[in-house]
Amino acid sequence: MRTAGVFPQSPGRVQGLADDLDLPFPLLIDEDRAVIRAYGVYVRVNFESWNMARPSVFLIDPQGRVQFLHVGSHQRDWPDSEALWAVVDGDDAAGSASA
Numbered sequence: 001m002r003t004a005g006v007f008p009q010s011p012g013r014v015q016g017l018a019d020d021l022d023l024p025f026p027l028l029i030d031e032d033r034a035v036i037r038a039y040g041v042y043v044r045v046n047f048e049s050w051n052m053a054r055p056s057v058f059l060i061d062p063q064g065r066v067q068f069l070h071v072g073s074h075q076r077d078w079p080d081s082e083a084l085w086a087v088v089d090g091d092d093a094a095g096s097a098s099a
Contacts, residue, residue: 008033008042008053041071059087 003025007014011029018027028035036042036053043054055078059068068087070079 004028006030006035006053008036057084059084 005023005025005027007017007027008030009017010031014027014029030036033042033053036056039056039058041053041056043052055070055072055075057068057070057079058066061067068079068084072078
């Protein structure tokens with residue numbers, strides 16, 4: 001499985017985040033927000049953010065099928081790590097979804 005993060009921010013901000021977090025996967029820049037719009041997680045304005053994405057996780061298999069989907073209802077709403085690892089490890093053959 002390959003992993004990447006998609007961030008709807010400028011290259012400088014994404015590089016700063018990558019440097020701070022030292023993640024074991026690449027962070028991809030979506031400065032024009034085309035990817036987050038295509039995945040339906042773009043938020044123009046709400047009470048806690050503007051012009052950004054809802055916290056989201058998409059696990060997509062090599063055939064292009066979504067095996068896990070989580071779209072947070074607010075900026076601190078992230079899926080449980082155990083649920084993600086179950087899909088990655090193949091323990092959850094049907095996948096799971098929350099939105």
